[in-house]
Amino acid sequence: MDVPISDFIKIRRNCNNEDVGLQLKKAVANLVNFAHEMGNIGKLEKQNQPLDIIYQDPYGSKIGIAVVMNQNHSKNFEEISNVSKSSALVDKLVILTNTNLPSSNSATIVNIDKSKMIDLIYFDSKYTSHKIKTSDNEKAQMLAKTVSII
DSSP: OOOOHHHHHHHHHHTTSTTHHHHHHHHHHHHHHHHHHHTSSOOEEOOOTTOSEEEEOTTSOEEEEEEEOOSOHHHHHHHHHHHHGGGGGSSEEEEEESSOOOOOSSOEEEEOOHHHHHHHHHHHHHHHTTOOOHHHHHHHHHHHHHTTOO
């Protein structure tokens, strides 16, 4: 996304806060809602505790997303292990994390670096303030593809 410099700097400063995981969970949920509104994914389902979002792709498969973001990477390993055990609930599990891990058989692991964090948080601010323009639709879809939502 084309993030203005002032917003980029402000978001970048806040990316080191402890609550960035909560911000990203909210941002990913809003990105999934936007993809649903655009017709790229099927209906959203009630969330199960270990997974943040569950939805159906256009082919009817259940996709589960879990955001695991902590400053302590060893805590991430433990949480990812716990979330991976819930992969039986869905056909495909996507784990978004700031820890470098290879993808496993039970989950697709997407590394969320600072630039993706900034894009997600910036999109979230535009989405919640209802300032998404038609030109932003394609950028949001690319962001959703980048983090394996669609």
